[in-house]
Amino acid sequence: MQAKQITSELLISWVCDARERTLMLHADLSDEQMLGPELGIINPPLWEIGHVSWFMERWVLRHVCGLPPLDERVDEFYDSAAVRHDDRWHLPLLTRERVIRYLHDVRDAVCRVLEKGLNDDLRYFTMLSVFHEDMHTEAFTYTRQTLGYSPPPFATEHPPQGGVLQGDAEIPGGKFLLGSSREEVFVFDNEKWEHEVMVQPFRIARSQVTQGEFLQFVEAGGYENPEFWSKEGWAWREKAQAKCPLYWKQENGEWLQRIFNRWLPLVPNRAMIHVNYYEAEAYCRWAKRRLPTEAEWEMAASWEPETGRKRRYPWGDESPTPNRANLDWHYGGVIEVGALQDGDSPFGCRQMLGNSWEWTSSTFSPYPGFTPDPYKEYSQPWFYDHKVLRGGAWTTRSRLIRNAYRNFYRPDRRDVLAGFRTCAI
Numbered sequence: 001m002q003a004k005q006i007t008s009e010l011l012i013s014w015v016c017d018a019r020e021r022t023l024m025l026h027a028d029l030s031d032e033q034m035l036g037p038e039l040g041i042i043n044p045p046l047w048e049i050g051h052v053s054w055f056m057e058r059w060v061l062r063h064v065c066g067l068p069p070l071d072e073r074v075d076e077f078y079d080s081a082a083v084r085h086d087d088r089w090h091l092p093l094l095t096r097e098r099v100i101r102y103l104h105d106v107r108d109a110v111c112r113v114l115e116k117g118l119n120d121d122l123r124y125f126t127m128l129s130v131f132h133e134d135m136h137t138e139a140f141t142y143t144r145q146t147l148g149y150s151p152p153p154f155a156t157e158h159p160p161q162g163g164v165l166q167g168d169a170e171i172p173g174g175k176f177l178l179g180s181s182r183e184e185v186f187v188f189d190n191e192k193w194e195h196e197v198m199v200q201p202f203r204i205a206r207s208q209v210t211q212g213e214f215l216q217f218v219e220a221g222g223y224e225n226p227e228f229w230s231k232e233g234w235a236w237r238e239k240a241q242a243k244c245p246l247y248w249k250q251e252n253g254e255w256l257q258r259i260f261n262r263w264l265p266l267v268p269n270r271a272m273i274h275v276n277y278y279e280a281e282a283y284c285r286w287a288k289r290r291l292p293t294e295a296e297w298e299m300a301a302s303w304e305p306e307t308g309r310k311r312r313y314p315w316g317d318e319s320p321t322p323n324r325a326n327l328d329w330h331y332g333g334v335i336e337v338g339a340l341q342d343g344d345s346p347f348g349c350r351q352m353l354g355n356s357w358e359w360t361s362s363t364f365s366p367y368p369g370f371t372p373d374p375y376k377e378y379s380q381p382w383f384y385d386h387k388v389l390r391g392g393a394w395t396t397r398s399r400l401i402r403n404a405y406r407n408f409y410r411p412d413r414r415d416v417l418a419g420f421r422t423c424a425i
Contacts, residue, residue: 006185008114011126014399015056015114018133019107022049023100025140028153034096038089041415042143046096047077047088052136053103054078056129059375060110064121070105081377127186128375134397138417141329141395144260145247145274146415151260156332157322162339164269165207168424169347171300173201177310178295179367180404190379190406194310195368197295203424204292204300207337207350208358209283212268214275215255217283218244228285233278236412246274246414259333269336272419273356277387277411280359280420289422294362294388294406296423301345301352301391302403312402314345314352320398325354327398334394334419349421353401356419357389364388364408379408386410393417 026034026045034046043051054074061067069075077083077091094102114126141152179194180187223243226234236242244250247258248266256263275283284290292300302310311317315324322330324343334355344350352358364386372380386408392401395417409416 012111012114014130018130021137050099051078052133053106057106059125064125131400134400138395148261154329159331159335160339162336165338168203173199176299189373205421208271208419208421211266214272217286222286228282236278271334271337271355273334276414277359291361292423294360297390300349304346315343326394327354353392357393358391359420360388362388
């Protein structure tokens with residue numbers, strides 16, 4: 001997307017939309033649910049909604065505009081780089097009513113600033129703040145799943161059917177520019193900049209691994225057999241005492257999965273979700289396959305072999321739509337992997353954006369010449385001990401995701417909205 005396409009009016013609509021989504025994700029929760037239990041993998045919702053508003057105030061109103069804090073106390077509570085995770089349940093946080101007013105006040109102040117016109121700094125830091133909030137609204141959604149709360153109260157369309165999509169796409173390999181183009185108006189620091197890599201020819205699955213396929217691994221004793229697991233993966237499995245994917249159970253001979261607050265039968269053709277890197281890696285060894293590298297993944301998603309150019313999205317350069325990608329909560333969850341053929345990449349790979357994030361084998365590390373952007377805590381602290389994921393999930397915002405976008409999680413995280421696709425060995 002070019003700078004001329006990012007107008008004040010568009011940014012105002014994004015700021016309001018992101019803030020409305022944050023508020024809607026919490027409007028139906030009780031005060032007790034807003035604090036939630038102390039768990040090491042999530043934040044208390046009451047703290048997290050204050051944090052996203054603080055972040056926007058910090059970077060837009062204070063950093064760009066030089067305005068004083070709207071509330072002198074917020075720096076003590078909501079700076080994630082300064083406030084220890086375990087302390088977030090025990091701070092004298094703003095009350096629910098006060099923090100919601102704070103969300104409205106920051107939103108309105110940012111919109112007033114945007115109405116006066118744009119410069120490069122205001123454009124950049126408003127986009128940073130909106131995308132940051134978009135990431136947190138995805139986290140708010142899987143927090144509701146983790147805690148067994150009801151589904152988010154959004155209207156969604158009935159999931160399309162599409163069955164499975166068998167077979168591999170043949171990727172010829174060759175020289176490839178990995179990373180984001182300098183023509184993009186906004187990129188995160190870990191995507192800078194596209195640089196030449198050599199990719200060997202490979203074959204990658206046209207679709208993500210399904211719940212039915214992963215069930216075969218479970219029923220074949222995959223969680224009990226250490227030969228399918230790396231040393232680190234088996235140590236995780238032993239410590240976690242994992243015998244099947246998170247939110248799965250067998251009852252009266254039937255496999256069920258918990259989707260928010262309801263136990264429902266598995267839908268075999270839908271994409272796998274809520275598995276960590278170790279589980280994906282173990283499945284691959286059992287299936288005599290492997291995970292793609294992030295360069296392979298990006299090449300399969302974006303490269304046009306006839307022209308040698310990269311696409312912004314698998315289908316081209318046009319913005320995502322519901323017939324191309326399962327994003328923006330549109331279908332309310334993962335869908336069948338054979339659906340949405342209009343979103344195919346040049347090589348015929350389907351749903352490379354949306355549905356569930358896809359683990360790659362690549363360790364999260366800087367591209368050549370990396371320098372941190374002003375928000376220094378975004379990437380640099382997480383290099384070398386996280387794994388790269390690509391493609392987005394059903395909750396990811398379409399304004400955020402692109403083929404070159406890099407997500408990253410610790411390899412033991414399985415509460416996040418992650419699945420995978422495989423490559424031939």
